Amino acid sequence: MQPKLFSEEPPPPQLPPWEIDDLKNRKIAKVVFPAAVTGGRMPTALDYLVPNHLVAQIETGVRVLVPLGKGNRPQIGYCIDIQPWGIAQPNVKLKPVHSLLDERRLLDDKMIELTRWIAHYYLCPIGQVLEAILPAGVRSHAGTRLTTVLYVADNEDGRRQTADGSRKILTPKQLHILDTLQKSPEPLTMQELQRAAKCSAAPINTLKQLGFVHTKTMRRQRAGDCVPGPATQSPAPYQLNADQRRVLSEIVDAIQQRRHETFLLHGVTGSGKTEVYIQAIQEVVKRKKQAIVLVPEISLTPQTVGRFQSRFASVAVLHSHLTDAERHRQWSNIASGDVQVVVGARSAIFAPLPRLGLIVIDEEHENSFKQNSTPRYHAREVARKRAEIEGIPLILGSATPSLEAWASSGDTVAGSLPPSVLLSMPHRVKNLQLPSVEIVDLREEVRLRTTRGAIHRQLHQAIHETLLAKGQIILLLNHRGFSTQIHCPACGEAIKCPHCDVSLTHHKAEEIALCHHCEYQMPAPRECPKCRFVGIRYIGFGTQKLEPEIKSRFPNATVLRMDTDSMQGHGAHERAFSQFRSGEVQILLGTQMIAKGLDFPNVMLVGVINADTALHLPDFRAAERTFHLITQVAGRTGRGERGGRVIVQTFCPDHAAILAAAKHDYNQFVQQELPMRKSLGYPPYCRMIRIVVRSENEAKAREFAELFAERLAAAPCAAQGAFTLLGPAPAPIAKSRDYYRFHIQLRSEQGDALRECVRSVSLALKTPPEIQWIVDVDPVDML
Ligand code: ADP
């Protein structure tokens, strides 16, 4: 959507002759464009001449309206640099800037530097990065309207002199009106001035005619889009334990010295990391500075948010479900410097805090910090850069750090990773124990045919006992829907989505077969769509199938299911969590959205229905993901005096990731996983770039991917052995939404050289119209 512009007339392609006078005082604006304008392929900025009447107003970080291309169509661009005309500047034919679209800078110099870095590092046009950094609501001025306001000219003589220079003595009433307007911190509208000066419109109009009062158009926030205010309670901070004190003092040291440093805070679940963040931020706020706290979207629960709101006077929460107008208002509040702490998901790393003093990333290992559309940035890396530019500390917190973060904190820093300082909190607060974890071997259970359902003996027994003890229970099954596969025993195939290379999931409530990838749905088939066999089978367990099983096993317990299907609609999460907190719900079952961040002391049992759901994916991080998920969900219990236990059902009881998670032993996990990554040449021991080519025409997609790979292999940097190239090969999800997908993997120990190589090869490639491709630097999604 195009924002409403100050001026609707198209910009002239050339400067009018009367403006071409003193060129030496002129300035040049470097302008970049949104990807939609340039097709995303124009990486550099264009020069525009700043006309006389704009020289004083233009700043970097504002948007401009400029003529573009042969047709001189008016386009919105971002001014990212302003340079003097220069004595030797030969190009007088530069097109002029037509008008400015923002009254205030949208980005300061540091944010522009960050933008440039992201574009450079993630191999994408600056314009595209700017679109990601500036919320759509800010770009469209959502929630504002153009208003005519009154102001008094700055020169004091205006008091005595009318516009034509003749002297005029003003009446006391007129002087009072002028005083009122001048003392107001903001320009006032006609009505506002009448109210403030207690007068009618007539004397104001006279002052306007006499030239004492001027009018201008400006954007004002519409009233009513109010952001929820902060909570009121303010509990006294805890007495920190020895571990917390030690860790905090290291961080405060860096804050005091205004030193950039990355801290990796490795603290087991329930070790009190959040309390450390809060007290570190208090140090920052004491110094009149501000902080950003990034959490995964799933953790943006009232519980996490409430902990910050109860301890700071002004917290801005950036949820993904804010309206454009709300987001714009938040953004303006933050930019005005009134906010102490911003809590939000990935994109909150771009919050325009003017006095940033600290950045915290909680659950640093979470995949949701990586954006899966262009620009494919990772908030952790952007945070590192922003903290470096600002010269401030960054805290990465996790009970299960990503191997990338971990490897950058040790002595054996791998793959040219930026270094960080490791801080450990190996114990839970208040001497609470980590819960014991029991592993149930599903192979044995299936062989003995002990149950037909998803809950096996040991877990059933444990749920029964926990309910008797009035404890609460969390059950994790990371698959939504009813049956996870619809299988034809005659042709041996799982029924797939006609548009994707993905099996359909049966959703019982609606009796449909649904593609979790593209949302395609069809009536649940009674016969095989391929061979017409009628004995089709519905197999595998999803949360929808688990729910009735639990209810029939434990008819007296209150059960609540949390997954994307049951949590539709605004406030559904909040309601669910408050029902669980109050004890009204005894058994909470759901997908990974229940696995993280919850801190409820009465949870005495956690059950993992199937630990293997992610273990066999064709992804080198499959074991790491499995370890994270089990460790995180296990951490939800044992947070009260009565302790807790965890039961993990698995078909792979000997898998290293599961064994390590059962012992809450991160070190054991990394000691097995890192050497494996090293020997196979995977991150963190190298930098990786993934290229995905797609087309509705399979042969063309393959052909272009092959050409891409050939060019890469033939590039000069390849000859120097800078990288290894894998592929092209069909991507693990070989078809998605009717597009055939091929991918190329590049790995190198020298990330910079690899990026430069991909940059130069891809810029020189001509892309046929039926082909699309993306470059993913440091990919997280390997499917
Ligand atoms: P983590 O973020 O490491 O999982 P939390 O910060 O959620 O841990 O802390 C777990 C629980 O312990 C929370 O309820 C928190 O309020 C409480 N807590 C934190 N620090 C202390 C402390 N020093 N003394 C007592 N309780 C604490």
Ligand code: ZN
């Ligand atoms: Zn599909």
